[in-house]
Amino acid sequence: MASPRALPTPISATSFFQSKPTAHSLNSSSVSKNLSFWRNGSGLLQLITLGSTRSRSNAVENSSPTQFSSESSQISDVPILSCSEATEKLRTTRETYESKQQYLAMYSSIFGGITTDPAAMVIPMDDHMVHRGHGVFDTAAIMDGYLYELDQHLDRFLGSAAMAKIKLPFDRETMRRILIQTVSASKCRKGSLRYWLSAGPGDFQLSPSGCHKASLYAIVIQDLSPSDNKGIKVITSSVQIKPPQFAVMKSVNYLPNALSKMEAEENDSYAAIWLDEDGYIAEGPNMNVAFVTKEKELLMPRFDKILSGCTAKRVLVLAEGLVKEGKLRGTRVGDLTVEEGKKADEMMLIGSGVLVRPVVQWDDQIIGDGKEGPVTQSLLNLILEDMKSGPATVRVPVPY
Numbered sequence: 001m002a003s004p005r006a007l008p009t010p011i012s013a014t015s016f017f018q019s020k021p022t023a024h025s026l027n028s029s030s031v032s033k034n035l036s037f038w039r040n041g042s043g044l045l046q047l048i049t050l051g052s053t054r055s056r057s058n059a060v061e062n063s064s065p066t067q068f069s070s071e072s073s074q075i076s077d078v079p080i081l082s083c084s085e086a087t088e089k090l091r092t093t094r095e096t097y098e099s100k101q102q103y104l105a106m107y108s109s110i111f112g113g114i115t116t117d118p119a120a121m122v123i124p125m126d127d128h129m130v131h132r133g134h135g136v137f138d139t140a141a142i143m144d145g146y147l148y149e150l151d152q153h154l155d156r157f158l159g160s161a162a163m164a165k166i167k168l169p170f171d172r173e174t175m176r177r178i179l180i181q182t183v184s185a186s187k188c189r190k191g192s193l194r195y196w197l198s199a200g201p202g203d204f205q206l207s208p209s210g211c212h213k214a215s216l217y218a219i220v221i222q223d224l225s226p227s228d229n230k231g232i233k234v235i236t237s238s239v240q241i242k243p244p245q246f247a248v249m250k251s252v253n254y255l256p257n258a259l260s261k262m263e264a265e266e267n268d269s270y271a272a273i274w275l276d277e278d279g280y281i282a283e284g285p286n287m288n289v290a291f292v293t294k295e296k297e298l299l300m301p302r303f304d305k306i307l308s309g310c311t312a313k314r315v316l317v318l319a320e321g322l323v324k325e326g327k328l329r330g331t332r333v334g335d336l337t338v339e340e341g342k343k344a345d346e347m348m349l350i351g352s353g354v355l356v357r358p359v360v361q362w363d364d365q366i367i368g369d370g371k372e373g374p375v376t377q378s379l380l381n382l383i384l385e386d387m388k389s390g391p392a393t394v395r396v397p398v399p400y
């Protein structure tokens, strides 16, 4: 790394922070007074802690002593931690989080193994997934010690990886075995398994050519929060939907999805519904959407510009049972207008997180009679039954 001496004048920390001290900066243990930033040879900002002998020797080994002589009396209040101190901080910080979810086990191809210690559930900062969003992910629900639709989700996962040009670190069978083993090690019987494929760690460049090897990560999340079947409200998203090339793959680039969810919450709604570039109904930020018409037809938007939802596709199969019983006249997947959707008798969100959730209001429009619809309830029951006692094609037993 180039020495700061040969580089332009340091960019003062004050140019990054507000010049007038705010209440926050005065009260917090702000470090701005003690920091300077230098551009290193690769254009990265190197953070230099002034005044501390220990930090100076660690962070700016190559700098000239004269450069810092005038500031040498300043004392840094940013501690430099050993690996075990940093891990301990991770542990204690995690313990202070309030969450209904617990992380029971993590697999990392970097470790080449599984850990059940939440403080060790970390991934490298230089992983291309972290700093460039070059990663894909998927989920499978864990129900009563079985993985629900693991193979369907795994197929989509591998499809996403191919679209993101991520070379697989293992073959499909090995990855499947690792995922099942991770759930087994977690002892979790109800929750979810989430997994990622990333271009891997290597450097901070844009090109993944410096990434050593694609990495696989998986985590088992226990979720004991009770399920909620109450009808919810949705709005139309003002955040743009991802273009089809990116909407059909489950990459880690969920910023539009997160902003869309935030917009919904800001409007006392559960989700914001995307329309596609032609104005047809698309999907929610992490779920698909479906309708039941007055003529008792189940309608779903086409899957070619949105994520091909495993749960929605399973609902279409299970809905055939309702057609046989005469509760539905048929099912149709196609282009749906907002007008068609808003005048439907029933509307629902479908996904591995929400399962099947009734929607009773979309923007200002009350859906149907404003109550949870009977077909939606029947479809939820069918999915729950399928999760608990469906065929082997959708239920993979976990050997604990």
Ligand SMILES: Cc1ncc(COP(=O)(O)O)c(C=O)c1O
Pocket: 283, 284, 285, 286, 287, 288, 307, 308, 309, 310, 311, 312, 350, 351, 352, 353
């Ligand atoms: C954008 C998006 N659409 C739809 C879904 C529903 O897919 P699935 O039923 O496979 O969970 C998800 C959830 O993964 C999603 O993120």
